Amino acid sequence: MVKITPFKAVRPQRAKAGLVASRPYGEYNEAEMRARLDYNPYSFLHILNPGYKFQQTISGTQKFQLIKNRYLEFKEENTFVQDENPCFYIYKMETRDLSCCGIIAAASAEDYKNGIIKKHEETIASRESLFKDYVKTVGFNTEPVLLTYEDQPEIQEILAKIMQQNPEYEFATRQREMHYLWKVDSKAEIEQIQQFFSKMESIYIADGHHRSASSFLLSQESAKNNEHHTGKESYNHFLSYFIPENHLKIYQFRRLITDLNDYSKEDFLIKLDEHFRIENRKLDAYKPEQKHHFKMYLDGEFYSLYLRKTSMHFTDTLSQLDCQILYDLVLKPILGINDLRNDKRISYIPGKNDILEMKNLIDNGEFAIGFGMLPVSISEIKKIADEGLTMPPKSTYIEPKLRSGLTIYEF
Structure with missing residues (x-):
């Protein structure tokens, strides 16, 4: 009631x-x-x-x-x-x-x-x-x-x-x-x-x-x-x-990180390859078309990342969220971002903003890499709430x- x-x-x-x-x-x-x-x-x-x-x-x-x-x-x-x-x-x-x-x-x-x-x-x-x-x-x-x-x-x-x-x-x-x-x-x-x-x-x-x-x-x-x-x-x-x-x-929130956690660009891409199929889109600002597909901008080029089926180990609604997948497979283990709320190496910009905002911030040297994804759906929000779970910070811009x-x- x-x-x-x-x-x-x-x-x-x-x-x-x-x-x-x-x-x-x-x-x-x-x-x-x-x-x-x-x-x-x-x-x-x-x-x-x-x-x-x-x-x-x-x-x-x-x-x-x-x-x-x-x-x-x-x-x-x-x-x-x-x-x-x-x-x-x-x-x-x-x-x-x-x-x-x-x-x-x-x-x-x-x-x-x-x-x-x-x-x-x-x-x-x-x-x-x-x-x-x-x-x-x-x-x-x-x-x-x-x-x-x-x-x-x-x-x-x-x-x-x-x-x-x-x-x-x-x-x-x-x-x-x-x-x-x-x-x-x-x-x-x-x-x-x-x-x-x-x-x-x-x-x-x-x-x-x-x-x-x-x-x-x-x-x-x-x-x-x-x-x-x-x-x-x-x-x-x-x-x-x-x-x-x-x-x-x-809308989504895009994630921007200041550095590659001491990895070279080449070594970082090799680490990503374990969980994602990677395609270099050059200057084509790839837009994800379905869940578990990600946009990445690094060193002046856009990439599409497709989560490999062998990495789809989902246990509940939270583990299926793209923002959680990005944290579990990239931000935490590779880039060393443990605290999404307080780590000063990560920033967020609303996904409704033009993609050029993320590109310019990286091209100007303020950040090293940026990620985008599809927004969370209202059904996912409700399932998370019904199951008593909580999303990562900056999962939604509503x-x-x-x-x-x-x-x-x-x-």
Whole structure:
């Protein structure tokens, strides 16, 4: 039984929504960030980058408190207002590559604890604790966890009916995206949506494992410190975007390594030959066409790697993943990359980026070799979660990436 809960979102005034909304913080380079901060006083980036006001870089707990201060200023200036009644919010996003529509609502920390909300990635305790302290200090969350479920036509029919009305927000971006938001405040429609979700046995985290884990930690800590805890407090839930799995776009992460672990190019290729059939593609940027086929770029040339049948020793769903195969047969035993999270010799770039990005980084000498593969499928993600397994870090780059600042959940 999946619980989905309406909440009173803090939102920008209709006329300012497009100005407030920002892309995920990490997507901006320094020049873009400076331009937004210099010329758009309503950008949510002013909240996330409070040091701009003082023309200095601020970090740690001091930054958390200043983020809270900037947020309160936006509320005091009525850039943000809060809905009077708990609502669901239908969010639709259209890009050149993606069209998605789902429900922004509060997910249950108890569902996370009980495994109804299923995960497929490991989290790092230090990051969980840091984000928990961040949310506790600032008192709000604006980045929804991406939760996905098998397509339910009945839910989509309800949403389609609501979306016949004029949206609360409708705006375009410089990236040629269209964003729409509808408010669902009808008790009958809210209950109808809740009933459909209550029939689901489980739901899956597509993106946001650390946010989920941190929110759960905060709920546990807050409940322990509240002698009047009832289970209905806002800290018992976390901001989420509930989206059908067929609305997701899943990409790979390419792996780039700084060196060949003291192997010569020739010796490295001989080591690879034990497990892969290798073809030199020269300058032809080979694109893998099926599972267990890999792209490699080394010394100015592309290669295709085909896993040999004699090396297909699979014991579970995890061992069949291409990102796991690459780790088990190449990154760890040959290149000496044991810790995929913390080894500074390995970096990752989203597979949606042009292959020239990987090529240029290697040609410029920043890295020695790069690998690509087909993306993990949603069925593989679900199997990993159902079997209680976890994927290697950076196994998936999943869209949509929602704009920040449109629906804020306060604790």
